[in-house]
Amino acid sequence: MPFMKGDWSRVAARMVRFVRRTLSDEWQAIVVEPVRQLVRRGLSGLVLAFVAAFGVIFFHGIAQHPFGRRLVWHLGGVTADIPLWLSLLRTPVSLYVPALDLPVWAGITQLFLAFALAELTLGRGRTLAVAYLTTLAGTMTARVMVALGPGWWGFGLPPEVGRVLDTGPSAAVVGLFTYLAVVRRAPVVFVLTGGSMVWESIAVPNLAGREHLIAVGSAIVLGLLHGRRLPLPARLAERLDSTPPPPRSDPPVRHPGPPRHPVPSFRLP
Numbered sequence: 001m002p003f004m005k006g007d008w009s010r011v012a013a014r015m016v017r018f019v020r021r022t023l024s025d026e027w028q029a030i031v032v033e034p035v036r037q038l039v040r041r042g043l044s045g046l047v048l049a050f051v052a053a054f055g056v057i058f059f060h061g062i063a064q065h066p067f068g069r070r071l072v073w074h075l076g077g078v079t080a081d082i083p084l085w086l087s088l089l090r091t092p093v094s095l096y097v098p099a100l101d102l103p104v105w106a107g108i109t110q111l112f113l114a115f116a117l118a119e120l121t122l123g124r125g126r127t128l129a130v131a132y133l134t135t136l137a138g139t140m141t142a143r144v145m146v147a148l149g150p151g152w153w154g155f156g157l158p159p160e161v162g163r164v165l166d167t168g169p170s171a172a173v174v175g176l177f178t179y180l181a182v183v184r185r186a187p188v189v190f191v192l193t194g195g196s197m198v199w200e201s202i203a204v205p206n207l208a209g210r211e212h213l214i215a216v217g218s219a220i221v222l223g224l225l226h227g228r229r230l231p232l233p234a235r236l237a238e239r240l241d242s243t244p245p246p247p248r249s250d251p252p253v254r255h256p257g258p259p260r261h262p263v264p265s266f267r268l269p
Contacts, residue, residue: 022187030180034120037120038120046120048118048127049111049119052115056096056111056169058096059072072097076094077166078166081159087143091135094166096168107169110170110173111169111172111173114172114176117176130179133175134174134179134219135167135175137217138167138214138215138218142207142211167211171211174197174215174219175215179219181193182226193216200212
């Protein structure tokens with residue numbers, strides 16, 4: 001039976017209410033609650049954001065000189081053709097090494113906003129964990145792609161890509177925004193983040209676009225596991241938190257003392 005005019009109006013009204021409720025909930029989760037945390041905690045709630053922003057500015061300023069560029073490379077330069085142990089050692093510093101071919105100030109703004117929202121919403125420990133794991137996932141996947149070589153249905157990469165510098169802080173920014181969108185159920189932020197990465201990988205098919213897609217995928221997995229207790233970590237946590245019961249003591253033994261004599265009682269006549 002075809003829809004009548006009133007049916008289409010009711011469907012449109014429901015859609016409008018759904019969109020309005022979704023945007024309102026997302027505004028509360030992504031903007032209002034972090035602002036409340038910022039008012040309550042003050043600038044101490046933005047420590048990671050300031051450290052990340054000043055770190056990128058510092059390394060960007062050093063990299064403007066030839067000697068400083070070599071120093072930045074030896075401290076935080078990550079490519080797929082260096083040894084694995086060296087890549088793992090440089091990955092934490094690579095979060096502050098911006099790409100030389102990208103506008104640094106726009107990247108600093110996104111970096112500050114991502115770390116600020118994540119720190120106010122998730123806390124410092126989880127923010128650092130998500131930023132590091134998503135960056136590491138992209139770096140390790142790039143090594144696998146280069147190791148496979150060309151082919152593999154477009155998954156492998158030629159060996160010369162192994163000399164391309166890693167994405168730097170951009171993978172952490174993408175991972176944090178995606179993780180926040182999944183945890184806070186923010187579809188608009190998720191579409192803007194994931195959709196822009198998909199478009200980037202299609203428009204400019206380079207190593208950075210692939211690493212960003214890997215960061216998005218790993219952040220989705222981490223977001224879906226948020227708040228869940230996995231069997232092995234939960235069992236280890238229970239063993240670490242459990243305290244051994246106190247030792248059982250035997251009942252006290254009575255030692256014989258001196259004999260007791262009855263005390264005479266005086267009765268009045």
